[in-house]
Amino acid sequence: MPLHPEIAKALAAMPAPPPGPLNPEAMRAGEESQVPPVADRLPLHSVEDLTAHTAAGNVPLRVYTPDEADAYGLLVYFHGGAFFLGSLETHDHVARSLAKETGLKVVSVGYRRAPEHAFPAGLDDCYAAVRWAAENGEALGWDSTTLALAGDSSGGTFVAAVSGMARDDGFDRITHQVMFYPSLDLDFDVDRYASLRDNAVGYGLETAGLKPFNAFYIDSGADPADPRVSPIKRADLAGLPPALIITGELDPLRDEGELYGRRLQDAGVDATVSRYAGAGHGFVQHFSWIPEYHRAYAETRDFLAR
Structure with missing residues (x-):
């Protein structure tokens, strides 16, 4: 199927990226400028x-309560x-939609990012936040049943990695893991997956951009051979929580998620x-206003209710 026409229209209207190396501060500022006001x-x-x-350490969180309940x-x-x-701001709308559609209380994690913070700072923050949520369940109003993880793209990497770390540690409270178009193999050899070639150009995220975009993380000490960095390299996946993996047909990362x-x-x-x-990478974050893609939240709701 070709790219969804609304996505194609949005991509055609996007300005070309500035020349030269990636500038994290400028790119972050550009993202934040697009966040709508709270109202x-x-x-x-x-x-x-x-x-x-x-x-x-101290991890910033944002807690979303969908409605009043015991x-x-x-x-x-x-x-x-x-x-x-x-x-927390750029993905506030995703967290809100997850809370609204699932009826769960959502705890969004403001983890430390590369390049300012070396690996495994961000991953450690995510794992620590999960343990903290379980340990502080009474204050959060947790019913002691569902403790799900969800993440998109590199957040999906953290979902898979944290689930593995928890299993290794004998922490068995995680009940579900949800990954939206996850990045699970940071070895970007284009011969590893057909989707890296088939979806290389024209669908938003491009294969040639994977190395420079992930270089800040890898150069901070994240070894692509480490299962905490590339969860697909974990030898033994037995005993992990039930998983929902949502992929985009036209995403270069499609095949590693499906594998x-x-x-x-x-x-x-x-x-x-x-x-x-008809979806490329990032469709839950950027295009969930399209009914076909908003369905990802309903699919997540139904999976978590099983």
Whole structure:
């Protein structure tokens, strides 16, 4: 299927990137400038910023309560952005939609980013935030049932990595993992996956951009051979939480996400892989206003309710 016409129209209207090396500060400022004012965001019962005091340090969180209830299941959300972009603000709309559609209380994690913070700072923050949420369940109104993880793109990397770390540590409270078009193999050899070639140009994220965009993370000490960096390289996937992996048909990262899903299934994990036609990378963040792609939230809701 060709690229969805609304996505194609948006990509055609995007200005060309400035020449020269990537500038994290300028790119972050550009992202933040696009965030709508609070008054224009999806309303919820409450949205609260707080700081979790964890073994990894103080981690900023934003807690989204969808409606008034006695107790809630929890969903801990890790935003995407190639490990150096994205924030609580740029992905606020994703967290709000997750809370609204699933009925869970969402805890969004403002983890440390490259290049200012070397690996594994961001990953440690994410794992520490999950442990903190479980340990502070009473204050969060947790019903002690669902403790799900969700993340998009590099946030999906963290979901898979944290799930593996938790299993290794014997921390068994994570009930589900949801990954939207995750980056699961940071070895960007174009011969590794057909989608890196088939979807290389013209669909938003381009294969040639993968190395420079992820260089800040890799140069900070993230070794692509390490399963915490490339979760697909984890040898034993048995015992991981049930997984939902949502991919885009025209995303260069499509095949690694779908292969990870098959490997989870082969290891006996309840894993669902769902490919969205006509979609490139980032469609949940940027194009969930299109009904076909807003369905990803409903699919997440149904998966978490199983």
